[in-house]
Structures are given as structure tokens and as C-alpha cells.
Amino acid sequence: MWDLRLWGRRGPAGKVGSMDAIDLARWQFGIVTVYHFLFVPITIGLSALVAGLHTAWYRTGNTKYRRMTQYWGKLFLINFAIGVVTGIVQEFQFGMNWSDYSKFVGDIFGAPLAIEGLLAFFLESTFLGLWIFGWDKLPKKVHLASIWLVAIGTQLSAYFILAANSWMQWPLGYTYNQASGRAELHDFGAVLTNKVALVTFPHTIAASFLTGGAFMLGIALWHLLRRPGKHTDLFRPAVKLGAITTLVAAAAVMITGDIQAKIMTETQPMKMAAAEALYETSAPAPFSILTIGSLDGSKEIWSLKVPHGLSFLATGTTTGQVEGINDLQQAYEQRFGPGTYTPNVPLTYWSFRFMILSGVLAAAIALLALWRLRRPRPRATKWLIRAALAVPLLPLVGNSFGWIFTEMGRQPWIVFGLMQTRDGVSPSVGAGSVLTSLIVLTLLYGVLAVVEVFLLLRFAREVPAEADSSDPEAAEPAFLY
């Protein structure tokens, strides 16, 4: 395993056990990306909510809102830090682990990434610094604008990176140059207005608001239930704000998800078929609530279905034809030559369901919380407390499965129809190097998670400092270094 040749060029020695560099690089991409995306949606959702609270404070001058801004702002910052540092890995690893991919798509894929940095990262980091340290140094209006610019920055960043990803799902605006062996951009507007990007962006932003809302809802509800009568003025409105955000966002997630499913059926029918474990082309196609397939996912054994359901989801009519995995596999073989063009069906099928289930559960808890909030003092039942603890985690599960679904459902392609994942990996990087970085980053991320959760729990329990307008410093130090 510690063969030194492994750190050099890949060749006969390019394997560690039964894993070669490609498997390791895929595991690494999966781990660091899912991990990074635990923090990103919290940041996007919570930055806007904090900006909203700050605006309420600016408008009303009510110190209640100031304390809320600072309390949620602190939790936001703890999250933001990890999102930022793990983002550096995201940008570097295309070149480190996927250099052939980078060469192939650089002319197209690099531009949105660079623009993301120039337009979004600078905005976020600079104005967050101003916001954190500017409480008594900036004019009130500029200070308020700072947090809004942070929130806008997070969304801009989401747009450009999703445009880049959408190009991998549905490449357009390029020509393949035989001489240089790469895809070359000829219409940047088409890349930025890719219909996959235009629907994935609102879907992701809505999911982020769901995440931020559920985060606020869970923590505030816990306070309300476990510490009744204490700081009700701060946490009751937070439960309400969190729950309403969760519900509205959940509706938006559903609507955009529905449009997305139709676009997916058109652009990547195989992903849709795998999501539904639909093996035979059907018209009308049923929506599978539960399908049990053989272990390798190649056959269906038993299933529970809603008649016409998938036809409606995928095509908008109750009788529309939805292509099945077997037909698509055959069609792709004719188009691209012999090979397997079917993603891992059980993984695609289940990740799709877990994504939807976690979102629905979070929305249900939000509804329950709002219902219980009718009373001035909601009853602290065991189940409601458990729901409060679960609700911030549910969207994180949903977001992760959403990405696992969309990326695994595209396999074996790294760029749909253009380049397969196995062809994108770095030829000069040995399996030993990839394994080293996989182990190092996984351990490091594990440690960071422990520290982060420790801090979050500590500050989530800590009640915001009493408002005392005569001493503006009182509530401040925890923000700072």
C-alpha cells in the first residue's frame, strides 16, 4: 500500500487494494462536496434571514430585533467559516484530481468559476468582514447594506456554480474541436441561460431557504419548549419566521422540482428512468412509491405504484410516454457504442426518495409548530421536542441526497454525452496520492465537524445578551476575535 511508485505516475502500480485512482477520486469528490454543501445552504438561507432581522431592527429601532440579529448572526458565522474554508478545496480539486476533465472543459467550465470568485466571493468575504467588525464603526445604513450584500453574494455564487454544473448535465453553447480534443465555447449566453440552470437555481435557492428556515425553527422551538417563559419575546417570532420560511420554501422546492423533473425527462431521460426504476418504456407510466429490485438493481421484483403518476410528473399529461432504462440503454449503445449507460439504479432511486421525504417531513414539522403556536405557551410534548431537534437536520439530509441523486444519476458521464467520468481523472496522479488526500481531508473534515457542532450547540443554548441601549458593547464581544 505504501509503495512509493504510487505517488508518481499512474501505471501498473496505480492501484491501492482493489481501488484505483478513479474510484478514490470519485469518493473524494463525493465526500468533500457533500460536506461542503452541508454548510452552503445554511449560509444562503440564514444570511438572508439575518439580513431581514437586521432590516427589522434598522426600521423599528426595536432592540428585540437587534438581539435576534446578533443571536442568529453568531450561529450563521460559525457555519459560514466552514463553508468558506472547504470551498477552497472545491476549486482546487478539479485541477488536482480531474485534470483531464479540466483540460476538456476548461474553455467553458472555468469561466463561471472565475466569475463566481470575482463577483461573489469577494463580495461575501469583504462585506462580511465589514458587517462583523462594523457595528460601531459604520453608518447604520452601510452596515445594513453589508449583510444584504453578503446574502446577495451567496446567491450569485450559487448561480454561477450551478450554471457550471448544469452544463455538465446538459452541455450547450459549445463545439467539439477535434484538433484540440476539447469542448470550446461559442455561446456564453446559452451556458448562462441553460434551461437546466434556470430551474436548478431557484430549486437550490428554495432548498437553501428551507434549510435556513428549518435551522431557525428547530433551535427557536427548542428554546420555547425547554425553557418556557424565558426570552419568549425573542424565540416566539423566530419560530414563526422559521416555520413560515420553511413552508413557503418547501412549496417553492416542490414547484421548481416539478418543472425540473420535466426538463430532466427531456434532457436526461435515463436519470428520470433510474429515479423511478422504470425498466420498460411506458405510456401511461405509473409513479413508483416503492420498488424493490434485485440486489444489482437490474431487475424489478415487487413494487407499489400510483397509476399515471410518473407520466404526469415527467410530461405534464396523464398518459405521456416515459422511456424506460432498457430502451434507453439500447439507444445509447447505438449512439455512443458498446458500454453501460445506466447509473446505479438503487442509489439513484433511493436518493431521489430520501430527498423528497426529508423535505416533506421538514415542512410537516413546520406546519405542526405553527399550529402549536396558537397557544401563548405551546405544550412541550416529548414528540414536539424531538421534532424541534430533528427539523434542522432534515433539509441537510435532503440537500445531500439531492446532489447524490443528480450527480449519480448522470453517471457514467462526467459531462453528459461528451465525456465519461473515468476519462476525466488526472493521469499523473497516483492512487497513493489520491488515497493520502482522501484520508487527510476526511479526517480533517471530521475534526472540523466536531468542533463546529460543539460551538453551535454551545451558542444555540446561550441566550442573547439583554438589550441595554446604554452599553452597545454588551452584546458584541462574542461576534469578534
Place this chain on the structure above:
Amino acid sequence: MALTDIWFLLIAVLWTGYLVLEGFDFGVGMLLPIVGRDAIDRKVTLRTIGPVWDGNEVWLLVAGGATFAAFPFWYATLFSGFYLALLIILVALILRGIALEYRGKIDDATWHRRWDLVIVGGSAVPALLWGVALANIVRGVPMGADHEFAGSFFTLLNPYALLGGLTTLLLFALHGAVFLALKTHGDVHDRALKVVPPLGIASVVAAAGFLGWTQTLDGSWITWALAVAAALCLIGGLIASRLGREGWAFLGTAATIALASATLFTTLYPNVLPSTTDPAFSLTTLNAASTPYTLKIMTWVAVIFTPLVVLYQGYTYWVFRARLGRTDFPTPVQKVAS
């Protein structure tokens, strides 16, 4: 001027911006135990970079992204070739960022002490390794016709590159000391000033050696002129520091780093990654570049937004221009009393 040349220049500017800006906050991190003898002094020290370090680091991300967009082959070969070195830098930057953000969250001496160690290590390691990496880019690496890096991690640890690493380590430490002297008053200020002369002399020696050696690679009168200008700015900065002109001193070390970076990139041009195997295999601004269409779009984006970024980052430095001292950090006891 060809688009590929404009982008070579822009990427050089982004790297230079990164080295000048994050250079001093690496320096402040490294000097933390030396200038911050007690808890409050360390708070003063870290507060000088608190509002700005993250924005400084984005220069690196944009330099990386711009390399990907404008010279994908450079990005691909460089990042996959310098794999383990970059992994070490990544780990250091991650730990350092978390340390800077989390250190102040809990008021506990042990908590602070542990994160302080991380800040020192997380600042020193990239300060050293960026110099090593840049020197290797200028010197070139073993690379065949396939434009794939053909060396190993140890190829990168050659004497020239190690001298480059030592140079950036010393220069950044000095830059940080001069920055602290400008941004603080009281004990931190005095201790920062005290380390300027020894760091300054060591920097002059290392930088002269490194930039001199660089001339033997592919020197011209321009690279000589830039290197000499870097040396003059360094000496000028040290004299200004001696005379108590702290703003000029900081400008001096900033200009030194910028000119040293310019020396390196000018030496590199028109290559972006030379091959030591055979110059014919080198990656150049031409064979590593994106298409003119992509470069044109990126040029427009850069021309519009880079000045905007400089403007609002400049504003941040203006807002936090005041010198900091112990009086800005009342002790908890005083706080309760108030």
C-alpha cells in the same frame, strides 16, 4: 497586445495582489507569539487582520479560477502535478481560517492557546510553500510532450525552490511586522518594530540570493531592473521603518513583494510552465490558453469588476484604518464594573 498576454498579465496581477495582501496577514499570524505576550496583546494582534484576511484570501481563489478559465492546461498540469504540496497548503489554509474564526468564540485560555498554535503553523506553512511553488513554476518541472508533470513531490524540493520558500517566509514575516507597526500602538507596536531589523536583514539576503539566482534562468534587462527595484524598495522600507515613517515602511515592503512577484512572472513569460525535460514541451501562454472567445468574455468581466473589488476592499481598509491598542479591549473585570 494579444488576449493571451492580457490574461497572463491579469493572472500575474491576481497572484501579486494575493501575495501582497495575504502576505502581511500570514506575517501577522506567524508573529503572533512574538508580539502578543499576553491575552490582550494577542487580541490586538489578531484584530488587525480580523476584518480583512478572508477578503485577502479570495485573491487566491480568483487567481486559481482565472487560471482555470484562461489557461486550462496550465491549471490542469500545475494542480495535478503539485498535488501533495497543494494538499499541504489546503490543509494549512483550512485550519488557519477556522482558527481565525473560532478562536474568539470562547473566552478560555486553553482554547485560545490551541488555536494560536494553529494560526502560527497555518500561516508559516503556506508562506513557505507558496514561495516553493512559485519558484518551481518559474524554474520549470520535468514534463513530457503530453504536458503531464513527470516528477514527484521531492522534485519540487530543489535548492532554488527552497530558497524561494525561505524568501517568501521571511518577506511575509517582515511585511507582517511592518503592518503591525502601522496598525497598532503600545506594546504590540514596539515588539513588532523590534523584529523589523533582524527580519529585514535576513529578507534582504534571501531575496537578493533568490532573485539573483532567478536571473540565471532567463534573465533580461527588465527582470534585472525589477529585481533591483525590489531590493531598493526593501531597503527603503527598512530605512523608513527606522525613521518611524510606518506608512512608507509598509508601502516599501508591499512594493518589494509586488516587484519580486513581477520579476518572477516576467522571467516566466511567455511560458506558463516550462519543461526541464525539453523546452519544446513547455506550456506557454499560447498552447495552454482558452479560445479567444472565452478570453474576450473574461476580459470584459475582469475589466468591469476588478476595479470595483479594489474599490470596496480599499473602503474596508479605510473603515478599519485606526490603530489598535490595549485600550480597545477592556478586560472582563472592567467590563462588569462599567
